[in-house]
Amino acid sequence: KAGVTQTPRYLIKTRGQQVTLSCSPISGHRSVSWYQQTPGQGLQFLFEYFSETQRNKGNFPGRFSGRQFSNSRSEMNVSTLELGDSALYLCASSLASPSGNTIYFGEGSWLTVV
Amino acid sequence: GQQLNQSPQSMFIQEGEDVSMNCTSSSIFNTWLWYKQDPGEGPVLLIALYKAGELTSNGRLTAQFGITRKDSFLNISASIPSDVGIYFCAGPLSGGYQKVTFGIGTKLQVIP
Numbered sequence: 001k002a003g004v005t006q007t008p009r010y011l012i013k014t015r016g017q018q019v020t021l022s023c024s025p026i027s028g029h030r031s032v033s034w035y036q037q038t039p040g041q042g043l044q045f046l047f048e049y050f051s052e053t054q055r056n057k058g059n060f061p062g063r064f065s066g067r068q069f070s071n072s073r074s075e076m077n078v079s080t081l082e083l084g085d086s087a088l089y090l091c092a093s094s095l096a097s098p099s100g101n102t103i104y105f106g107e108g109s110w111l112t113v114v
Numbered sequence: 115g116q117q118l119n120q121s122p123q124s125m126f127i128q129e130g131e132d133v134s135m136n137c138t139s140s141s142i143f144n145t146w147l148w149y150k151q152d153p154g155e156g157p158v159l160l161i162a163l164y165k166a167g168e169l170t171s172n173g174r175l176t177a178q179f180g181i182t183r184k185d186s187f188l189n190i191s192a193s194i195p196s197d198v199g200i201y202f203c204a205g206p207l208s209g210g211y212q213k214v215t216f217g218i219g220t221k222l223q224v225i226p
Contacts, residue, residue: 004156033214043157043202043216090156102147103214105156 002027004093004106012112018079021109025072025093031055032074033103034066037088046089049074078111086113120203120217127193128225135220136187137203146179146186147204147214157202161188193224 005024013019025032033048033056045058049068066076072093078085088110092103120137127133137146145164149157161172163179163186170177176189190197203217 006156035216042218043204045214092156102145102159102162104159105149107156110154 004091004104006089006091006106006109008109009107010110010112012114013081014114015081015083017081018077019081019111020075020077021089021091021111023074023076023091023093023106025074025091026104029093029095029104030072031094031103032068032072033092033094034074034076035090035092036060037090037108038086043090046076081113083113086111118203118205118215118217120220122220123218124221124223126223126225129193129195131193133190133193133197133222134187135201135203135222136185137205137217138185139205140184142183143186143205144183145206146177148175148177148186148188149202149204149216151200151202151219153199160201190222193222195224195226198222198224 004026007022023032031050034046036044036046046060047054047066048056052068063079068074088108090105090108092105094103118137118139147162148160150160151157160175161170161177163170163177166179166183167181168179174191179186186203200219200221202219204214206214
């Protein structure tokens with residue numbers, strides 16, 4: 001079955017703009033989480049959604065937001081972009097079974113802010 | 115907060131050699147996950163461990179969930195050039211199914 005799909009793969013924005021990234025989880029997966037990856041900070045947890053509800057949130061400013069739709073697809077939005085927001089944004093999905101926490105990643109969306 | 119200490123941060127090895135990397139934490143984990151990331155791609159799950167003491171293999175890869183539940187190691191036997199990449203350990207933070215924290219990564223380079 002298809003893996004986690006993220007769009008767009010690459011994008012360039014200017015400071016002050018906003019951006020929306022999209023994620024389609026593996027079919028049947030109901031939990032979606034987002035991560036920011038930068039060379040200096042590694043993989044940082046942004047937030048996690050399950051059944052259209054945000055269950056967990058990382059330590060990011062309010063400019064970072066997300067949502068999940070009834071079909072489990074998710075979007076994240078970053079407003080008032082800053083140069084430091086340049087990163088690889090990764091989406092991951094999981095069955096959200098209580099028996100484990102295995103998550104599967106998409107290929108990511110490369111965001112460059114200029 | 116919970117942190118994962120992963121070592122080594124980078125290593126150069128000769129093709130055919132075995133590799134070992136590990137992660138430790140000051141907190142107890144119920145799950146340990148090991149991922150590999152190629153340049154420009156998302157992390158790919160290699161091995162998932164769910165029980166203390168569990169030893170699991172995936173081809174040339176072997177990982178173990180430490181008895182104390184505060185550490186895990188990953189071994190790669192007979193390395194080949196395609197093993198090049200960054201390897202991450204990961205474990206879930208408390209309070210949510212997917213609030214997972216990652217180690218800083220081990221960058222592996224294999225010399226043919």
